[in-house]
Amino acid sequence: MSILDAMARADEIKPISPFGLTLEAYQSLCKAQEVGRGRAQTAYEAIYRDGATESAPAKIVVPAIVTRHEEVVKEGVTIKFVQRLPNPEHRLKDRGIDFDDIESVIIPMIGRSGRKTHTLCVSSQVGCAMGCDFCETAQMGLIRSLRAEEIVAQWWAARFIEGIQIDNIVFMGMGEPMDNLDEVLKAIDCLTDRNGPCIPMSGITISTVGRVDGLERIKEQVQKPGWKRLGLALSLNASNDRVRSELMPVNKKWNMQRLQDVLLELREVRGGRKIMIEYVLIPGVNCDDEHADELAEWMKPFLKDPTRDKGKGHGGLLNVIPYNPRRDSPWEAPSDEVVDRFVNRLVGHGVFVNCRRTKGRDTMAACGQLGTAEIRKRKYVQMKTSASEDQSTAHG
Numbered sequence: 600m601s602i603l604d605a606m607a608r609a610d611e612i613k614p615i616s617p618f619g620l621t622l623e624a625y626q627s628l629c630k631a632q633e634v635g636r637g638r639a640q641t642a643y644e645a646i647y648r649d650g651a652t653e654s655a656p657a658k659i660v661v662p663a664i665v666t667r668h669e670e671v672v673k674e675g676v677t678i679k680f681v682q683r684l685p686n687p688e689h690r691l692k693d694r695g696i697d698f699d700d701i702e703s704v705i706i707p708m709i710g711r712s713g714r715k716t717h718t719l720c721v722s723s724q725v726g727c728a729m730g731c732d733f734c735e736t737a738q739m740g741l742i743r744s745l746r747a748e749e750i751v752a753q754w755w756a757a758r759f760i761e762g763i764q765i766d767n768i769v770f771m772g773m774g775e776p777m778d779n780l781d782e783v784l785k786a787i788d789c790l791t792d793r794n795g796p797c798i799p800m801s802g803i804t805i806s807t808v809g810r811v812d813g814l815e816r817i818k819e820q821v822q823k824p825g826w827k828r829l830g831l832a833l834s835l836n837a838s839n840d841r842v843r844s845e846l847m848p849v850n851k852k853w854n855m856q857r858l859q860d861v862l863l864e865l866r867e868v869r870g871g872r873k874i875m876i877e878y879v880l881i882p883g884v885n886c887d888d889e890h891a892d893e894l895a896e897w898m899k900p901f902l903k904d905p906t907r908d909k910g911k912g913h914g915g916l917l918n919v920i921p922y923n924p925r926r927d928s929p930w931e932a933p934s935d936e937v938v939d940r941f942v943n944r945l946v947g948h949g950v951f952v953n954c955r956r957t958k959g960r961d962t963m964a965a966c967g968q969l970g971t972a973e974i975r976k977r978k979y980v981q982m983k984t985s986a987s988e989d990q991s992t993a994h995g
């Protein structure tokens with residue numbers, strides 16, 4: 600074939616994005632267009648290793664970064680970036696909206712060995728349907744779920760537009776991963792592909808509001824080859840059902856007892872691997888001494904089991920996150936004294952506590968603060984009516 604023939608041939612090939620696909624899946628799709636396995640592999644690797652989006656047959660369009668914010672922290676620089684995804688079928692297209700904005704955050708960390716690493720916090724949905732009272736994203740309701748390729752495109756943007764090597768990925772951005780589990784699992788298959796992004800399974804964590812239906816599916820998933828080391832986090836955020844149901848509507852469907860049961864089952868199938876329990880400390884709501892005591896009681900079954908846990912650092916993992924006020928928040932951030940007292944009390948109960956120092960709060964990039972004012976204008980799902988919500992309409 601002459602070069603001109605080859606170029607003409609390349610033009611006929613419909614671009615197939617390898618985003619969200621394993622090499623194998625990409626090769627089968629390419630095959631349908633008569634692109635050989637070898638050529639498909641070269642294109643796949645070029646995109647994921649070198650960031651080359653031009654190489655046929657894979658010339659693809661990556662959603663551009665439309666805004667970004669940097670904040671200098673002790674460990675380096677936190678970067679929040681927003682990608683714009685075209686959405687001609689947007690439900691609000693009559694109002695001139697034909698795109699979705701999604702947010703991701705790159706967080707620098709210093710590991711135990713002193714090595715600097717970067718964690719990428721990805722979004723799994725535009726907005727969220729879970730309605731947690733303290734979370735910024737919840738205030739906009741669910742706009743739509745992301746496809747696997749759109750989840751992987753966040754990694755690609757972090758790696759090749761921002762130029763940062765990503766070590767870990769956490770599904771703690773916008774959205775509830777268990778509400779979009781098929782696409783999340785597909786994205787993870789791609790992110791861990793050795794010919795692709797090559798993130799180790801142990802470097803990926805799915806964080807959930809506590810959807811037991813999703814956790815049941817994870818129980819099956821982690822028994823599949825390659826999935827055993829997937830990280831899991833549960834956002835507990837309260838020490839009893841009364842407070843939890845007030846903060847998190849999902850608790851009315853699956854309460855704390857149900858969560859405890861499914862977590863114990865998961866521990867069984869995951870060979871004792873710990874699940875991170877996350878707890879957002881909200882002053883006046885969930886951080887009194889009694890709450891710490893109740894929480895320790897709830898965590899008891901997850902505390903050190905001498906028959907299983909060898910070595911240190913296995914005292915049941917609790918990640919305490921000082922509340923980052925969402926827009927128009929009725930609550931303030933907790934003082935250091937409140938945080939210290941709560942943490943110390945739990946440590947006294949034998950819980951292994953990690954306090955996630957706040958990064959990105961100034962740029963509204965911290966936990967639970969994703970969802971821009973722009974995006975909020977498009978709020979169409981009324982989640983909750985409260986005094987604070989009424990004020991928010993004046994802003995958003």
Ligand code: SAH
Pocket residue numbers: 733734735770771772773774775776806807808809832833834836877878879920921922923924925965966967968
């Ligand atoms: N839906 C998933 C992932 C997104 S939220 C989940 O609920 O786990 C990621 C974490 O941020 C959760 O632990 C959540 O409890 C926490 N979070 C939400 N809003 C917050 C806020 N305003 N301040 C601090 N943490 C918050």
